[in-house]
Amino acid sequence: MNVPLVTVLGRMTLSFLALTGAVTAFATRGILHCFEPPIYRRQILRQMLEIGYYSLPVVGLTAIFTGMVLALQSYTGFARFSAESAIPNVVVVSLTRELGPVLAGLMVAGRVGAAIAAELGTMRVTEQIDALTTLSTEPFKYLVAPRIIAAVVTLPLLVLVADAIGILGGYLVGVYKLDFNEQSYLRNTTDFLQVMDVVSGLVKAAVFGFLIALMGCYHGYNSRGGAQGVGTATTNAVVSASILILTANYLITELFFAR
Amino acid sequence: MAAPRIVIRGLRKSFGRKKVLDGIDVEVGVGQSLVVIGGSGSGKSVLLKCILGLIEPDSGSIRIDGEETVGLSRADRARVMRKFGMLFQGGALFDSLKVWENVAFGPIQSDHIPEAEAKEIALAKLGAVGLTPDVGELRPAELSGGMQKRVALARAIAREPEIIFFDEPTTGLDPIMSDVINELIVQCVKQLGASTISITHDMASARKIGDRIAMLYEGRLIWQGPVADIDHSGDAHVDQFIHGRAEGPIRMQVTKG
Ligand SMILES: Nc1ncnc2c1ncn2[C@@H]1O[C@H](COP(=O)(O)OP(=O)(O)O)[C@@H](O)[C@H]1O
Ligand SMILES: [Mg+2]
Numbered sequence: 001m002n003v004p005l006v007t008v009l010g011r012m013t014l015s016f017l018a019l020t021g022a023v024t025a026f027a028t029r030g031i032l033h034c035f036e037p038p039i040y041r042r043q044i045l046r047q048m049l050e051i052g053y054y055s056l057p058v059v060g061l062t063a064i065f066t067g068m069v070l071a072l073q074s075y076t077g078f079a080r081f082s083a084e085s086a087i088p089n090v091v092v093v094s095l096t097r098e099l100g101p102v103l104a105g106l107m108v109a110g111r112v113g114a115a116i117a118a119e120l121g122t123m124r125v126t127e128q129i130d131a132l133t134t135l136s137t138e139p140f141k142y143l144v145a146p147r148i149i150a151a152v153v154t155l156p157l158l159v160l161v162a163d164a165i166g167i168l169g170g171y172l173v174g175v176y177k178l179d180f181n182e183q184s185y186l187r188n189t190t191d192f193l194q195v196m197d198v199v200s201g202l203v204k205a206a207v208f209g210f211l212i213a214l215m216g217c218y219h220g221y222n223s224r225g226g227a228q229g230v231g232t233a234t235t236n237a238v239v240s241a242s243i244l245i246l247t248a249n250y251l252i253t254e255l256f257f258a259r
Numbered sequence: 260m261a262a263p264r265i266v267i268r269g270l271r272k273s274f275g276r277k278k279v280l281d282g283i284d285v286e287v288g289v290g291q292s293l294v295v296i297g298g299s300g301s302g303k304s305v306l307l308k309c310i311l312g313l314i315e316p317d318s319g320s321i322r323i324d325g326e327e328t329v330g331l332s333r334a335d336r337a338r339v340m341r342k343f344g345m346l347f348q349g350g351a352l353f354d355s356l357k358v359w360e361n362v363a364f365g366p367i368q369s370d371h372i373p374e375a376e377a378k379e380i381a382l383a384k385l386g387a388v389g390l391t392p393d394v395g396e397l398r399p400a401e402l403s404g405g406m407q408k409r410v411a412l413a414r415a416i417a418r419e420p421e422i423i424f425f426d427e428p429t430t431g432l433d434p435i436m437s438d439v440i441n442e443l444i445v446q447c448v449k450q451l452g453a454s455t456i457s458i459t460h461d462m463a464s465a466r467k468i469g470d471r472i473a474m475l476y477e478g479r480l481i482w483q484g485p486v487a488d489i490d491h492s493g494d495a496h497v498d499q500f501i502h503g504r505a506e507g508p509i510r511m512q513v514t515k516g
Contacts, residue, residue: 119355123353126349126351127347127348127349127351128351128352128353128354130308130311130313130347130351131345131347131351131352131353133311133312133313133340134311134313134340134343134344134345135340135364135365135368135369135414135418136337136340136341136365136368136369137364137368137369138333138337142368
């Protein structure tokens with residue numbers, strides 16, 4: 001078969017636009033239901049536990065090794081210019097601005113985005129979502145809104161913890177391996193720590209949380225065709241959330257720091 | 260005769276190029292039980308889902324107690340839904356909730372009955388389908404297929420609906436358990452005075468539950484009439500179906516779509 005390139009590109013553009021439209025409509029409906037009673041508090045709490053508390057180990061581990069490796073790498077680089085004293089600065093700025101939110105976002109996208117898509121997907125193919133409707137319960141309110149709210153609230157908290165643990169990791173390597181003075185490492189860290197760095201990181205985290213919950217819910221809610229469909233939904237949720245996180249990260253950085 | 264509960268006229272639904280429902284006309288009277296029979300994939304579940312508003316029909320009219328429900332707003336849909344109870348083909352129990360929470364879901368979430376009271380109701384309904392209160396504390400995954408069907412039945416009747424749909428209530432059960440479920444359905448329906456539509460391809464079940472039978476074939480109800488008439492319908496399709504013969508005018512579609 002010989003299909004002209006233009007046709008292929010045209011089709012891809014059209015289906016991309018259709019997808020964007022569908023996701024936007026889904027997101028709008030989900031957000032509206034976050035603000036309109038009844039609010040299912042118990043569902044929100046359960047999701048906060050699931051998304052936040054149970055993600056602590058994986059996010060903590062990621063953060064501590066990232067902080068450690070940052071200190072180590074910047075030392076090997078900066079030693080050439082005798083600029084070792086900048087290490088605490090590099091660690092704290094990279095962590096709070098970029099690595100804390102992005103790595104936590106990606107880890108949670110893998111863990112939670114997949115879980116949301118699998119759970120909603122299974123509920124879809126076993127008709128549990130239809131059953132909700134027949135019991136006069138709006139699935140967007142009962143399933144989607146609690147996950148969005150929980151993710152948007154919880155991710156910034158997770159990132160705060162990740163920041164703290166990452167800085168601790170840098171401190172451990174700085175003091176115990178690179179022989180920094182404890183006092184001056186800490187003073188350098190606090191001196192360089194700027195409110196804007198942390199705030200921008202938390203804004204990113206909230207946006208990433210939204211994207212993770214949205215992608216998980218969208219792909220799960222619309223899954224078709226048995227176990228295989230649920231599998232596809234899970235993969236798509238994680239991949240699309242990760243790509244959106246990296247894209248949004250650039251855009252938010254531009255907003256905050258580019259002048 | 261009182262005005263019918265459900266009146267369906269010219270109902271059509273296609274998925275892509277595939278016509279699943281191609282002009283359905285049927286009525287269900289107050290307190291009447293309609294059984295819809297037909298081969299797998301003939302669109303029986305789609306018919307129920309159209310009436311429930313879970314699937315948007317392409318055209319046609321569905322009136323519930325005289326009110327047109329096609330194209331109803333979400334808020335009105337939730338109000339109309341209060342009249343319905345539905346037993347899904349696979350049970351569709353919420354596997355994150357305990358058995359009693361499943362049964363109490365409607366009373367708690369949409370009728371706003373306090374939890375303690377709703378639990379009483381749930382345990383009473385579980386009792387009505389022959390399950391003891393300790394089953395209420397289990398998760399659906401811990402139950403056998405027959406028990407899951409009973410729980411699903413208890414959930415469907417928990418809000419004492421006026422209209423109940425049963426989608427293949429006995430499929431996948433052994434003959435004895437099937438008969439137990441049929442008995443329970445007949446009992447519950449009589450007690451509530453509800454109007455029902457049941458889907459089945461089990462003729463024993465159809466004869467037991469139904470007042471009237473309709474057969475769905477190629478998107479249309481090709482025959483409908485009182486249960487007693489099914490054996491001399493004079494329709495070759497119906498005869499082939501109720502006797503379960505491979506030979507006849509019905510050619511089974513082996514592939515999907
Ligand atoms: N949501 C849907 N999207 C596309 N096709 C569907 C959908 N639901 C049902 N169908 C198709 O409609 C046909 C009838 O399905 P169904 O009503 O479930 O059959 P049954 O009579 O066994 O209950 C099947 O071929 C099925 O593949
Ligand atoms: Mg079916």
